[in-house]
Amino acid sequence: MKGELMIYSVTLNPSIDFIVRVKDFQIGETNRAYEDNFFAGGKGIMVSKLLKNVGTECVNLGFLGGFTGAFIEKNLKKLNIPSDFVTVEENTRINVKLKTEEETEINCPGPKISEKEKEEFLDKIRKIKRDDFVILSGSVPSNLGNDFYINIIEILNENSVKFTLDSSGETFKKSLKYKPFLIKPNKDELKEYAKREFKDNKEIIDYVRTNLVGMAENVIISLGGEGALYIAKDFSLFAQPFKAKENVVNTVGAGDSVVAGFVNYMLKENDVEKAFRFAVACGTATSFSEDIGELEFIEEISKKLVIEREHYGN
Known part of the structure; x- marks a missing residue:
């Protein structure tokens, strides 16, 4: 990457992800797990783990x-991933991911953050340099309020620091005023924002070109098992769903891997089509991995992905 550029990943409400695998899960009965794992979790931490796997350093911030x-x-120290968290009085949360016939998650609310702890964190944000x-x-700890991300973005905007926000609802809407480098709503989040249904990819592309392109530097729409779209004013890219012999292992962190992969590639090479291919490969590799996709697997998938490009007139 150019010069001393540093990527910071903000995880305001980290978690231990406790992953439990159970066969023939029965509600109301005693179920015995055949496997369990503990991982450092939270969307921003997933971002930093993916970046580490592809050879890019990322500093974790949060509580x-x-x-x-x-x-x-x-x-994180064991993985050689740097962090600069604010230490808070209450315990970081534990989220339970139940892997059985249907995947079920129980996400806990997390600690309350004091005014002093909040200001200590915002001081770290104020020190981030323009080229970073x-x-x-x-998610945001409940007592910080829904606009806390916007408070952070306002500081970054004042200091001309580029950012991407992976969020939804009102926070997503308000962030567009500051022109994020990347937005990545999934199909359901796009429906929520647009207050309408989309019957096919053409309707999604038409809507995004009219209403979201220009409000962010880059727009990716995640379609889950149906692939992904990159949409610009004069062209779109469609990544076909990846066909694999194995079943999806883990959806946790797949979207975070897409964001990390795209940002990483664009900061290094500034090539949208290659960055989109790499991003989709990162997300796909994670979904077929126990934790976060490894570089060798990402590169293998990247070569096999089918990306369709469509151009549009003025």
């Missing part, structure tokens, strides 16, 4: 507390 926070800190890059993603 950690208690024995659960210590576990995450230790886990910030990736914001995941």
